[in-house]
Amino acid sequence: MPMIEELVGRMRNGELLPSEHLEEKISVLEERDHELNAFITKTLELAREQAKRVDRLVRDGKGGKFYGLVWGIKDNFALKGVPMTCASKMLENYVPPYTATAVERIIDNNGVILGKLNMDEFACGSSGETSYFGPTRNAHDPERVAGGSSSGAGAAVAAGMVDLALASDTGGSIRNPASFNGVVGLKPSYGMVSRYGLADLAMSLDVPGPIAPDAYGVALAMDVLQGYDPRDRTTVRRRLEFVATIDAFNPDGIKIGFSDVLLAGADGPVRRAVIHTLKFFEKKGAEVVDVDLPDVRKVLPVYYLVVYPEFASAMQKYDGILYGHRAGGSTLQELVSRSRGEGFGKEVKRRIILGTYVSLAENAGKWYTLALKARKALQEMFNRAFQQVDVILSPTVPNLPFPIGERIDDPVKMYMSDVLTVPANLLGVPAVTFPGGWEGRLPIGVQLMGPRYSDPLLVSAVRFFEKEGRPWCA
Amino acid sequence: MVDSRDELLHVAKLARITLSDDEVQELLPQLNKILDFLEVVRSIPSVDDTAVFATENENEYREDTVRPFDDPDAILSQFPEKKGRYLKVPPNL
Numbered sequence: 352m353p354m355i356e357e358l359v360g361r362m363r364n365g366e367l368l369p370s371e372h373l374e375e376k377i378s379v380l381e382e383r384d385h386e387l388n389a390f391i392t393k394t395l396e397l398a399r400e401q402a403k404r405v406d407r408l409v410r411d412g413k414g415g416k417f418y419g420l421v422w423g424i425k426d427n428f429a430l431k432g433v434p435m436t437c438a439s440k441m442l443e444n445y446v447p448p449y450t451a452t453a454v455e456r457i458i459d460n461n462g463v464i465l466g467k468l469n470m471d472e473f474a475c476g477s478s479g480e481t482s483y484f485g486p487t488r489n490a491h492d493p494e495r496v497a498g499g500s501s502s503g504a505g506a507a508v509a510a511g512m513v514d515l516a517l518a519s520d521t522g523g524s525i526r527n528p529a530s531f532n533g534v535v536g537l538k539p540s541y542g543m544v545s546r547y548g549l550a551d552l553a554m555s556l557d558v559p560g561p562i563a564p565d566a567y568g569v570a571l572a573m574d575v576l577q578g579y580d581p582r583d584r585t586t587v588r589r590r591l592e593f594v595a596t597i598d599a600f601n602p603d604g605i606k607i608g609f610s611d612v613l614l615a616g617a618d619g620p621v622r623r624a625v626i627h628t629l630k631f632f633e634k635k636g637a638e639v640v641d642v643d644l645p646d647v648r649k650v651l652p653v654y655y656l657v658v659y660p661e662f663a664s665a666m667q668k669y670d671g672i673l674y675g676h677r678a679g680g681s682t683l684q685e686l687v688s689r690s691r692g693e694g695f696g697k698e699v700k701r702r703i704i705l706g707t708y709v710s711l712a713e714n715a716g717k718w719y720t721l722a723l724k725a726r727k728a729l730q731e732m733f734n735r736a737f738q739q740v741d742v743i744l745s746p747t748v749p750n751l752p753f754p755i756g757e758r759i760d761d762p763v764k765m766y767m768s769d770v771l772t773v774p775a776n777l778l779g780v781p782a783v784t785f786p787g788g789w790e791g792r793l794p795i796g797v798q799l800m801g802p803r804y805s806d807p808l809l810v811s812a813v814r815f816f817e818k819e820g821r822p823w824c825a
Numbered sequence: 826m827v828d829s830r831d832e833l834l835h836v837a838k839l840a841r842i843t844l845s846d847d848e849v850q851e852l853l854p855q856l857n858k859i860l861d862f863l864e865v866v867r868s869i870p871s872v873d874d875t876a877v878f879a880t881e882n883e884n885e886y887r888e889d890t891v892r893p894f895d896d897p898d899a900i901l902s903q904f905p906e907k908k909g910r911y912l913k914v915p916p917n918l
Binding site: 352353383432445448449540555574581584585586587588630646649651652653655656663667671672673674675676677680681682683684685686687688689691692693697700701703704705706707708712718720721722723724725726727728729730731762768769777779 | 827833836838839840841842843844845848850851855856858859860862863864865867868869870871872873874875876877878880881883885887889894896899900902903904906912914915916917918
């Protein structure tokens with residue numbers, strides 16, 4: 352697979368026409384997607400129109416940032432006139448009347464949109480298996496899960512069906528599938544990328560971000576995606592430099608935080624890949640510092656107690672009245688309850704019911720407030736760690752991609768996949784995953800998490816590893 | 826804990842979700858297993874502050890003014906049931 356920097360170079364200087372490049376991607380899509388199920392909606396016609404337009408623009412020296420790079424969009428972002436299902440029966444026939452800011456920025460910079468990508472239903476899942484349209488399969492081993500919730504984004508990038516993918520991360524939804532498919536994914540600092548046009552999961556945690564085959568792709572995407580948006584007032588008025596600083600990483604003077612507690616419960620190969628990567632950076636001059644993270648494994652209950660009520664609240668709008676699945680009913684209340692009962696899948700219902708339960712007046716102070724206080728305590732614990740170190744290195748997911756069906760009936764076991772990714776969301780800080788090893792053909796993701804707005808540093812560290820290091824191999 | 830079938834149905838009613846008998850049977854033990862798992866939250870030393878500000882922004886308000894939407898037909902086209910340009914709903918009793 353040509354690396355993104357080289358590809359952009361070829362398209363910029365006219366060696367490769369965007370429309371020719373698109374046809375290559377379409378042929379990969381046609382060959383692989385019947386097996387992987389990474390796409391929910393394919394927009395071949397739209398893509399071909401866009402690519403022809405970009406052919407002309409590139410010729411005229413107006414290639415934008417993307418010069419016709421081919422994008423897939425997770426199906427929880429709106430693109431006007433194209434179905435947006437959130438992988439749910441509830442929105443199976445929904446066509447949004449507007450476009451998400453992040454998608455608009457991609458199109459404005461001459462990204463070509465090849466389709467909407469499969470995901471866990473309303474982003475509720477860590478394996479890609481809760482989609483109403485069937486599970487996405489892992490690009491390296493179709494018997495295994497692609498990770499989630501941005502399952503299609505991880506698999507489509509890894510299989511080369513798209514160059515880049517737009518995804519979203521609430522507790523690991525970018526990093527988990529990027530890790531399971533052996534590609535690079537960045538969960539940006541909260542507020543760096545607009546959520547306008549993204550279906551909420553938990554609005555205090557959600558952040559859009561890219562999945563790419565390499566660090567350069569992530570950097571290029573972030574230079575476009577980031578920025579203040581008056582339509583999302585949680586976006587920050589700040590600009591970070593990604594491509595301009597991508598080769599600036601100097602391991603000398605970098606302090607990498609690590610703790611054995613981050614390896615608890617990890618599969619053997621995952622441990623070995625993480626230690627290998629840590630040692631690589633140490634050998635190159637970085638200092639490894641033992642950080643004290645005693646409560647890190649308790650983050651999951653805090654995370655889910657924040658997610659459930661926010662999710663239950665965000666899901667109230669799906670009622671079968673104005674749009675989406677409508678069941679019959681002789682009264683309004685019956686219509687709403689039946690539409691939701693029929694339209695939502697198991698995990699979505701579980702989360703809404705738990706969110707409603709936790710928010711009951713008689714439960715005031717028993718769950719949600721405790722979780723907020725614990726969230727604050729965790730934030731302080733990590734802030735103390737970030738006073739000592741520049742980044743914290745860990746596995747992205749403690750386990751290798753597991754066989755399809757293995758965990759789907761055990762929600763608590765499924766939740767354990769997220770233990771190392773949710774802290775970044777609870778804190779609002781950036782975290783990147785990159786392939787740090789391979790167990791046979793199964794990729795192993797390594798995660799770097801940094802303090803808020805250290806996003807470019809993290810991406811440059813991945814670039815450094817890509818150039819100077821080698822993933823661990825069994 | 827969600828102790829009984831009736832309690833689960835009460836919460837589901839508040840959540841405006843109908844559940845089949847099979848779903849109730851499957852959900853009850855799952856929800857309690859999850860709530861058990863969430864109990865850990867009580868063992869985390871917490872601080873007496875619930876303020877977690879995810880961004881550096883101050884609260885921002887926008888002018889409370891009406892702005893026309895450019896394509897109302899695109900919204901109307903999504904109505905599950907309509908009569909002309911009106912949305913059809915059953916009585917709200």
